[in-house]
Amino acid sequence: MSSKIRVIVSLALVIICGFTFNSSLSAANKEAEYTLIVYLNGCDLENGIDSDRINKKTNPKGLKAGATNDVLNELRESSFDDRKLNVIVITGGTNEWLQKEPAISTTQCQAWRIYGPDKNKFMEKVKETPPSMYMMDKKTLSDYISWAIDKYPAKKYALFLWGHGGGPIGGFGVDQLNKDKSISISDMQEALKKALKGKQFDLIAFIACLMGNFETAYKLKDCGKYMVASEELEFDDCFEGIIKGLSERPNISGKDLGKLFIDAHFNKVQKWLNKKERENLYTFSVIDLAKISDVKNKWDNLIQKLEERMKSKNKSTVRDTYRFLAIARGYSESYNEYTRSGSGLTDLYEFSNFISLLCNINTDELQRAIKDCVIYNKVCEYRSASHGLSVFFVDRKLEYNLGTDSDLIKYEPQAPSKLYSNFISRYYNTLFVQNPSKLIGEISFIKVPIKNQNPKSYPPVYFVDIDPGSSGDFLLVNQIFFVIGKLEVSGSNKVFKTLCIDKDVNNDLSKLSIKFTGNQYCIGGKPIAIYWDGNVERWKNPKYIPIGSFAVKHKGKMKFLVVTETKPNVVKIIDTFDGDYSPSGKVIMPNGFDVGNPDNLAEIKKDPTITILYKVDGNYVDGPEVKLKISKLEDGVEYLEISKSSLEDGEYCGAFYIEDVIGRGTWSFQKTFNIKSSKEIKTSEAQGSNVPMTVNQSL
Template sequence: MGENKVSRLAFVRWVIACIIPIVLFGCGGSIDSGNSGSADGGRADNASPPQAAATVMIYVVGSDLESKSNQASNNLKDLVAATASKDVNVVVTTGAANKKDPAGLVTDWTTVRRYVVQNGKLQLKEDLGKANMLESKTLSDFVIWARNAYPATNYRLVMWDHGGGTQGFGTDEMFPDSPSMSLPAMQTALATAKQQTGIHFDLIGFDACLMATTEVASALAPYADYLAASEELEPGSGWDYRTVFSSLAAQPTMDPVQFGRIITDSYIARQKKESDEQVASGALARADSDITFSVTDLSRVAAITEALAPFADELSSYAQRSTDNWTRLARERVLTTSFGAMSSHNHIADLADLGVFADRLTAAGITTDTGRRVSSAVRNAVVYRVNGQLALSATGLSIYFPSRQLTQDDSTQYAKLDFSPSYKSLINAYVKFADLQTPLITIDTSRSSGAMLRAAVTSAFGQKDAGLYMTSPTQTPGVVQVLAGRPIGVGSSLSGGITTKMDDEWYWLNGRLATVELLADETRMIDGAEQTVSSLGVGVFVNNEFSVLVFERVEGSETLTFVGRYEGESSSSISVSPRTDNDIKSTDKVALAIVSYDLVKQDVVSVQPSEMTFDAGKLELKQLGVQSVTSDLRMMVSDFRETSQMTAPIPHSF
């Protein structure tokens, strides 16, 4: 079943925040303070235990998730509450958060500490002082120490923090200017550990957003047998560590596929349970609707990269033949299932589901057998996957293909990855072709009159999306405020015309005119039949924090159902991705987002909350007409190169 997703329009796309509090770990378990009486459980002796069936290493980069929300501590409680086994070693490294808590399970997060889980306690083994957890040496030192101190038949590694897919992993509050751990840095760490100890992992898992990418899988293939990760942002409490490690204790020799299935199934079950509880306690939407998780056989990833070479060569040749070809390829990319959609304009993940992308290009006639071979290789490599209702088409591995941010800088960074040369060459050629062309959008609305908009649109790079907006002037010349807006045309690969009634189909949120953007059109199976479902986004501030409220409408229905929100801050400099936060209550205070737009630069200047706030209530979005408009009406078109053009005021009388 296909899923067609169209891109965010300019306002939502450009102002959505970068860092959403990522709730990766769940609460649970109890703390045993140990014989020493310290929260760290006291120092254990340094004698190495005999070889076990499995040693699991957990690399907990605390970051703001711990300092602001205690998320790592909450999950460590869950971990120590799990059933233990003498045949399973569980070792943990913590750090990277600007936090000290004398009563906490970990009393000091500002230094890098090593622990072992023993007798229901977190036993402190070493305090290494301050060290950057995003540097490859810190990770390799941990793996080498754990391998030598806790030998086992099988080794597994869990990486915990923010994730950014191809852009890397983790943030360290103690080293705020440090970049995320890149994939090359991660490879260096694992290669060093392998060289010094011979260690090979049977599974590497990420309790972090967006790490189930083809590039990550390819990077880790020399060092592990399986990858367990999510294509999409992770909501809620992430993995269910209590279930995972209790299951492993009950069967220490379980193979990595079974271990990965338990991670996957318990993760999905936990999200469902917590969503049920949140809705029962007054939350207006579920957090488990768009989750994904997959287990990939890394020995089969080479077949994917081999299939990518002719696939990429064919696409590169096709795209560079003409602007029309480039635009048709860009359109198929826009319509492909995408992940990490709520990243900031500066740090967009731009990850597309590889299986779906290959299928779309084959169906569109852009690729031949090369697309089918890529799709088949992906489905063969992903040995287990489970998706939420809003992500049923996801095939288990994503890949970077720029859509919302086309810059030479991004393709240059991507070129540094140890990945398919042909595919990296495609990305470079694709971005370079767009960069060398002169984007041109012309919009003629002169034939509009009364309540009827008649627009002729010419765009060298197609018409990606379009909207009609109510605006008012500001004290700054050339800058207008956007008071309300609605989509009027999305996803055409060619130029053309748009005709619509200007007084009809405006959106009202709890009785107030709002700016609404079309986020996605997708095909889903509903009651045994394929139906198109549209997702709409409304920019608001919830309790003074910028959010996008997401509503859905099934084709043929007038009902708009609230399904969740994306929450975030308006500024950040790190490249990891945000997380969905669907927990909104009826008593939360909501203010519509007011966008200031520069007509000269054709860009968003700022986003501020309106002065009037209201209770979320039931969050009702309705589509109604307007009898009169005293503000200006303007149309905006965005092309597939991410260039936008807003018009002068459109003649109207109603």
């Protein structure tokens, strides 16, 4: 080849290569409609509590797969144009990923680009960082978000934070590689602001529990235009619906994307609800972050008015303020309550409404601000009093629901204002650490006998007449139960064995009486002690669906079965978990427990024989062995059901247990009675048939 020809060919190659390179560079930098960033914290949701979860659609072979694997499989099955939509998944925080191909690192964070089913490759690793950069460190979050925004430019951006949520005190995520550390919302705020450099996400969505709170929304107000989150425990996700919606409407606003997510997610959940496969605590809302400052200002105004009353020189004003605040908090919607461990969170709108009613302070402006800020809200019947935004306000001693007293110290940097953090600290230390009885009074039934309204009727009806002058402030009542058991000899003492707990007492507090009727939840004629959630205000709502749990032994292992009342006098078992009890006697469910997962009941359905466990002097003892009833719906779905029936003949002992709005419990006198037959009830003539309840135990 002549030198002239070689020069021409070389120039041609340079031109061709140059055009090819520039074209490729242009395509890579071309602005997409949306960049979707999923911060996927595997934690024990991947390899622990949800490791046996199987989505039959995305995992037809039924291979062992965790919850994060469901996310990746939903993305795998979603068709989209990756020129218009960038989907970036950042993985980390777990010591075992169940997905094998492609392999995800268990020692370092990685970023993946998702391509969908129309490409030769489903996901491609595009970044990884040293093992020293842990997923829940603010620097890691900031660096990955900054990198994704720069690398994948778009007209709009959405951030989905997937993992455990613990509200304003617990923060977001759990890093198994770094002592189960979470990232606080104040650190998250700092990380996102640094990464965004003055920009905003069009949507920030938490697929995590308890993150639909005022504190989180206020901290992230400069980081996003809209926020989607749940006030309650959250479960599952709906990335398939999100991707489909973005493909159909690529220029959708952040507000409408939030609504789209909630609708798609709710429809997915509704299919389970319609099949009665599970019951769920569903709350999700879209929050306009541009309007959260108005909520904060109105909330601070209310706090200032309350603080002025709490500092009043008039002692009765001070007492009334603390008393009515405690009552308002006790009556308001609370979250994570069915776990009986609590979160300290209550619905901001309902709480302010009770403050208005009880403290005679107008909260109309605050409630209007909340309605303007929460632009979309979907809830289940169980959470009908949820309005889309919760707030932290203590309702009992912190060691009973949040772990330790240091949580108030942890709350300070997460609070929406210094004014509020100081207020809540003063409120807690004054009411809970000092002597609450001197400040707000108490309920005492110790001198009130139980009377039998009609000894020969069946079922029996008992009532307690309350003298407000001697028994204290009845408005402080939060929960009322009639506890039925048997007195058993233990050495030189008699101990009380709890057999069943009846919440269906008359809770019309204005009549100052409590009534009880005798049918109880039994399995094979043997009573079970269901520990119920909720309070007297909730139980007045006909739409309220109570959830409770009772202890059993299955194949030698202690379990708690979770139940819900699906119709009068019938409960359905919707889940099971391994757990323990807190010092207050409340059930502690596993962190991130997904209530209503039918897969958890598979082993019990295979072998429905259980041993009922009864509580005696604070400890569990074996009761009778029984067999659960398995019923079937029209479509063949199996479920476990328990009905009320009359107690077996014999002598029983009953007492009313009342818990007040700040978690203090008290017992009435106990009453012994004989059930002679299903048609005749006679009170026992034995000595001590109406004596004080001496057993030192709480529910």
